[in-house]
Amino acid sequence: MKQRVITAIIALLIFVPLLYLGGTPFNLLVMAMGLVAMTELLSMKKIYLVAPEAIVSYLAIACLLIPSAWFNGIFYNGFYFFVLVLLAFTVFSKNRFNFDDAGALILGSIYAGLGFHYMMEARHVGFMMILYAFLITWITDSGAYLFGRKFGKHKLAPNVSPNKTWEGSIGGTLSAVVIVGIYVFYNQTLFNYSMIEMLGLTLLFSIGAQFGDLIESAFKRYYEVKDSGKILPGHGGILDRFDSILLVLPLMHFAGLI
Structure with a gap:
């Protein structure tokens, strides 16, 4: 630790x-x-x-x-x-x-x-735009962990990531929509969409963040490795730390935000 x-x-x-x-x-x-x-x-x-x-x-x-x-x-x-x-x-x-x-x-x-x-x-x-992306990934991940520990019972993808649950996944996404939604509300001039549309996109991006995490977990399970690398002692590799946002950012591009 x-x-x-x-x-x-x-x-x-x-x-x-x-x-x-x-x-x-x-x-x-x-x-x-x-x-x-x-x-x-x-x-x-x-x-x-x-x-x-x-x-x-x-x-x-x-x-x-x-x-x-x-x-x-x-x-x-x-x-x-x-x-x-x-x-x-x-x-x-x-x-x-x-x-x-x-x-x-x-x-x-x-x-x-x-x-x-x-x-x-x-x-x-702009700094506020990339902060929006990181907030989605950080809050989704933290929310999924907290909700999963408290309420998790049903496995989300046991063959890929055994510890993740549906309850944690849903809790993480709801946390991101609410908290990042407040961020969006106070920075509406940054986005070209209405508040309702941005909440919908935030929901989509939060789901994408979780898929990014699962995709990297699938890589590691297929290649039978615990971590993608060792450059960050105690945390694994670069892919371990940035797996979620690597999917969120292209989705933001497709949505016209980048």
């Missing part, structure tokens, strides 16, 4: 000031986190980090991580090029690196790359 608290304090002392500052310093931090997330995916796949397919995966996710304002987004085309290179590896590796491997790395780079990309884009919209 002591190690967990110390890690959380150090991480917050680094992340929160850069989050508030925004701009290039925050973008560089987020890009670094995206590359670490790719490292965690490669490690779960048991692919050497210096293997040719790993290097191409880093280049692929880097193309997605680069902020849209930099170089007018021309690196997006590079992502598709590196996807083709990964597919070509399935031919030249004589099935040592197969189609399933290529698919996992491509999907992983999209999952982490776009998730962290939209974290930068949300901060570009």
Whole structure:
């Protein structure tokens, strides 16, 4: 517990000031986190980090991580090029690196790359917008934990995450709608939707946050690992800490908020 608290304090002392500052310093931090997330995916796949397919995966996710304002987004085309290179590896590796491997790395780079990309884009919209996203994930997670401990009886997804319950899930989402709804009420000029519409979107994003958590749990269960990484002692890896928001941010993009 002591190690967990110390890690959380150090991480917050680094992340929160850069989050508030925004701009290039925050973008560089987020890009670094995206590359670490790719490292965690490669490690779960048991692919050497210096293997040719790993290097191409880093280049692929880097193309997605680069902020849209930099170089007018021309690196997006590079992502598709590196996807083709990964597919070509399935031919030249004589099935040592197969189609399933290529698919996992491509999907992983999209999952982490776009998730962290939209974290930068949300901060570009404004501090209050990215705070909205983090509030949804934090309150949903905390509410689900508290309601689950108090009232949890019916398992939500026992084959993926045995400790989660329907009661906790519903309680977490209701907590987010109420508390984040108050935040939205006092910051209505930030959003292009009515209060009722924002409550509906907050509900959707809160559900998305829980799916993000479950998706990452499914990854770990499939690859038989407890944590995605060890970069945050007591907390696991980058994917362990940001799994929920990696789904919330793309949903906010689809909703036109980012």
